[in-house]
Amino acid sequence: MIFTVTFNPSLDYIIGLDTFQEGAVNRSQWEHIFPGGKGINVSMVLKNLGVRNVALGFLGGFTGKEIQRMVNDFGCYTDFVKIKSGISRINVKIKSDKESEINGQGPSITKKEIKELFEKLDLIKSQDILVLAGSIPGTLPENTYENIMKHLEDRKIKIVVDATGELLLKVVKYKPFLIKPNKQELSEIFGVTVKNREDVILYAKRLQEIGAKNVLVSMAGEGAILIDENDNIHEMKAPTGLVKNSVGAGDSMVAGFIAGYLLNNDFEEAFRMGVATGSASAFSENLATQTEVLELLSILPKKEK
Template identity: 45%
Template structure:
């Protein structure tokens, strides 16, 4: 089974306002409500690739009900722990300039976290994949991430991690199966320029030295690079297309990669599907549909360079 964890989901309220004037009354010309959160994005792509999965995390209030309904409508199995308070609502204001206001989210208590932890403790096996994606929630800290990682180690499940640089580096100690920094995040982690493929390989190896098994680095318009546990290096190009919204592209890449790797154990084909999935979402208004992923996959060229 594939599981995704989103500690701090959100409803993204996307508002269109022509010539927004701060301090005045503005009227929207349209709005859209999207179930947001990196783990939820992963669940949606997995489902569109035909992979059964369960989305977990913490939800509360009317906005939590909205996300639960969207997850069910997508065809994903939900198992969210209910918390006091209201799941955050993020405002994405589209006007002459784009403005974002992200909510903080409700408090997750120790009891809430233990409820989720016990759920996994009772179910995880060495055939499972656990995606922990996104940042923490109020009430949680790095220990929550480490606890999930250690449990995956104990049960033999594959732990896939995508979070901010501080949590990412902290969790290397639990030997995540796959991490996905982008090249900018690599530069931030090591406080060094990361401009070339050689630079990426150098610093990805340093992450492996700290515990990561496989490192997938997204490079925007320059494609992606994968450094495997055995030192193999694969690169991919990106297909042609117009970037509409890059939000969710990295999550889609992770989902596409693991959906293929669990079945084939083929790194090149997994990178190809991951790149196609990430690009398809970048070229879409929301999370990509399967038809576009399959179309773009034909344009992806993967090379083993080492």
């Protein structure tokens, strides 16, 4: 079974208008509301790919109820911790001649509610996959990722971490099965400017030396590079297409990698599926569907064996 954790889910309220005038009344031309959060995105894409999974995390208030309703209506299984105080955040995204975002802070989470999440994590079995994705809200301890991975350290659970900066760097010592930094995040982690494939490979291998088993680096339109635990380097250029939505593309790549790996434990197949799924979401207004992924997968080059 696959489990995803989203620590700070949201309702994403997306507004479209031709021009946005600061300090004036603006009227939207279209609006959409989606459940948001990196782990939730991974769960929804996995569902689209036919992979059963359970979404975990914290939800609160009327917004939390709506997030759960929407995720359940999508067809995903959920087992969220219901917090007693506050509401899950609302993120406002304005799409106009320029894009702007206002992200909510999220609710306060008590020690008792954190303990309840750990009790749910204790039900995860050996060889299951756990995805920890996204930032830690200010109301949680900064070492929450570390605490979870240390707690599960000896249980042979495959842990996937999609986080940034120090949050990612501090958990690599717990030997996550997969991490997925992008090129910019590699630069930030090591305090350098990662310019080309040689730099990507160099610093991805450094993350392996620290402890990560497999390092998948997304490079937007340039494609992606995977250094697998057998020290094989997999490279692929991004397929050609019109980018309509970059939100969720990285999460989709993670979901695609997991779905591909589950087919026969093959890293090359997982890599191809990850690239196809991330690109399919980027080329769509919504998260990638199985049909869109398979169409792109059919045109991606296969590595000769």
